[in-house]
Amino acid sequence: MSLLYFEDFPVGEVVEYGDTEVSAVRIKAFAEQFDPQPFHLDENAARDSVAGGLIASGWHTAAMLMRMNCDHFLNRSASQGGPGVEELNWLKPVRPGARLRVRRTTLGARPSASRPELGLVDFAFEVVNQKGEVAMTQKNVAIFKRRPAEGAAR
């Protein structure tokens, strides 16, 4: 499979991918390490909380999105990373039994002004659950190498 470059992310493109099953075991394992709040750790405590039952840490959902992005396109791309995240919104709780997928929209793309061999792509990601509800949104800039000219050294 050939590598994906800056030119392979046309503005306006919308693609869907991924299928991540969310289990109580995984929700608790992430929470024990990184977000040990009662509503991420324990069903009984969660039932009496603002969450109304066990929910995944928002950072767990963000990490699951990253994994789906790696599996679907980043790990076969000329990715040069990204500077950060412009916004991240947790819209619906992610509960045990959820199945998550990603809807990715390319909002913009421009060559780098300072480094002409690179290009910047503005992505909007939606994490969608099994009911079609958007559980999380995220916007960020990703940096890719531009496609080398035919016959040029790579």
Place this chain on the structure above:
Amino acid sequence: MSLLYFEDFPVGEVVEYGDTEVSAVRIKAFAEQFDPQPFHLDENAARDSVAGGLIASGWHTAAMLMRMNCDHFLNRSASQGGPGVEELNWLKPVRPGARLRVRRTTLGARPSASRPELGLVDFAFEVVNQKGEVAMTQKNVAIFKRRPAEGAAR
């Protein structure tokens, strides 16, 4: 220890806390699950990459910040969660052997317009490494219960 409420986060306050050691083992364990890019997984591959050596996933750093926030204040607060993140910037790579701490600044605070029993606090977080460099910044709104009146039912 008494619970922290909205009123306990005065605007302008700057506090520092946390001490998280970052190891190659933990960097790789996070990456295997959530961000399996070569420069997070393997020292040799990382050396030849844009990262110039093994670096933690940016999502791992964000998760470590969350853990330090839980340990320092969230888990003894009347936190009601938060709607998301306004910005998140990865400024310096986080490498094995790093020690991370948090500098938290309270940028703003206001009672909820729709739910008078709640208050919203705007935080800016900086994740600082052992050299005093800011490795990551993050801004977000956190929701807390307001302190109940003396003698009121909790």
